[in-house]
Amino acid sequence: MGSKLPLRAVLFDLDDTLFSTADFAREARANALRAMIAAGLHLTFEQAAAELDEVIREFTSNYDRHFDTMLLRLPAAACGRVNPAVVVAAGVVAYHETKRERLRAYPDAIEALRELSGRPGLTLGVITAGLTVKQAEKLVRLGVLPYLDPRAVFITEQLGIDKVNPKLYRTACSALGLEPDRCLYIGDHPVRDVDSARAAGMHTVLLRYGGRDNGKVGQTAPDYVIRDYRELLAIVDRDFETEVQPKPAGP
Numbered sequence: 466m467g468s469k470l471p472l473r474a475v476l477f478d479l480d481d482t483l484f485s486t487a488d489f490a491r492e493a494r495a496n497a498l499r500a501m502i503a504a505g506l507h508l509t510f511e512q513a514a515a516e517l518d519e520v521i522r523e524f525t526s527n528y529d530r531h532f533d534t535m536l537l538r539l540p541a542a543a544c545g546r547v548n549p550a551v552v553v554a555a556g557v558v559a560y561h562e563t564k565r566e567r568l569r570a571y572p573d574a575i576e577a578l579r580e581l582s583g584r585p586g587l588t589l590g591v592i593t594a595g596l597t598v599k600q601a602e603k604l605v606r607l608g609v610l611p612y613l614d615p616r617a618v619f620i621t622e623q624l625g626i627d628k629v630n631p632k633l634y635r636t637a638c639s640a641l642g643l644e645p646d647r648c649l650y651i652g653d654h655p656v657r658d659v660d661s662a663r664a665a666g667m668h669t670v671l672l673r674y675g676g677r678d679n680g681k682v683g684q685t686a687p688d689y690v691i692r693d694y695r696e697l698l699a700i701v702d703r704d705f706e707t708e709v710q711p712k713p714a715g716p
Contacts, residue, residue: 470668472705473643475581476617478652479593479600481679482672484570484607490526493563500559501532505547508539527596532556570607571674577694578612587707590617592637592650594628594657617641628657634665649705651697655683663687670697 480486498513506513513535520535521528528534532553536544544552582589590613593600600620604610619637626633638645645666652658652672659669660683671687691697701707 469704469706471647472649472668472701472707473586473647474588474590474617474638474641475649475651475701476590476592476619476637476667478650478654478658478672479591479603480595481653481674482651482658483574483591483609484568484603485674489563489568492567493560496563497532497556497560501552501556504552504555505545506536506552507543507545527599529596529599564606568603568606570609571694573694575609575612577698578609580698581701582612584707588614588617588641588643590614590619590637590641592619592628592634594621596620597623614641628654628661631661631664634662634667638665638667649701651691653677653679655681655687659683659687660685670700 477483494517495510495514498510498517502508502510502513508516516535516538517531520531520538524531524534536549536553578589581587591604591609597620600622601618604613604618617637617640619633619640621627621633624633624636626636634650635645638648641648646668649668649670650658650662651670652662653674655671659671662669663685669687670689670691673690673692676692689696689700691700
């Protein structure tokens with residue numbers, strides 16, 4: 466690259482970008498099912514996991530009544546004499562306990578946020594898809610809010626625009642008073658993150674943390690592909706100018 470490009474904001478996806486959603490969800494659901502079985506659900510773990518997976522496929526991961534719906538699909542005898550509400554509550558408690566103990570940001574993501582947040586004139590934020598309170602809770606639990614500009618948290622439900630629509634990214638840039646080509650977006654999904662953000666005019670980074678590949682293929686190539694956040698810092702240092710230059714004094 467020749468001269469460095471001006472950069473005024475670095476915006477991040479949340480799920481599977483600042484932390485491993487897939488790993489956390491797998492562990493939390495497993496803990497919840499074991500707790501439900503211990504509370505009186507008469508299924509093997511494998512049977513319960515298959516039923517829950519089916520519910521998640523049909524209702525999506527953002528549905529907030531997975532365990533209730535799972536029990537509705539089972540014979541009444543599946544809970545024996547135990548009130549089904551107790552079985553559901555056992556699963557919910559175990560899931561939330563796993564959140565408290567295991568929901569953590571990637572360590573190098575925290576390091577990158579800390580380093581970038583100290584650069585004058587650079588705004589850090591998040592553009593994330595999902596339910597408003599659920600996504601906001603993740604930000605709180607992950608401990609990333611101290612590094613983010615409070616104006617720069619954008620959640621699809623709150624804005625009424627999905628990630629497949631470039632308008633979401635343009636709306637975020639506009640809210641920050643920035644042109645899209647002054648913004649860098651980091652995400653893990655080639656379509657919902659890279660294609661949409663590039664169509665909005667942003668610079669894009671596809672994160673394949675630790676070499677992971679989700680198998681999705683986008684229509685456009687990202688500007689950069691990284692496997693960890695040290696690579697992101699190197700890219701910002703090499704290719705972008707992040708310091709706001711003072712205006713020359715008048716005559």
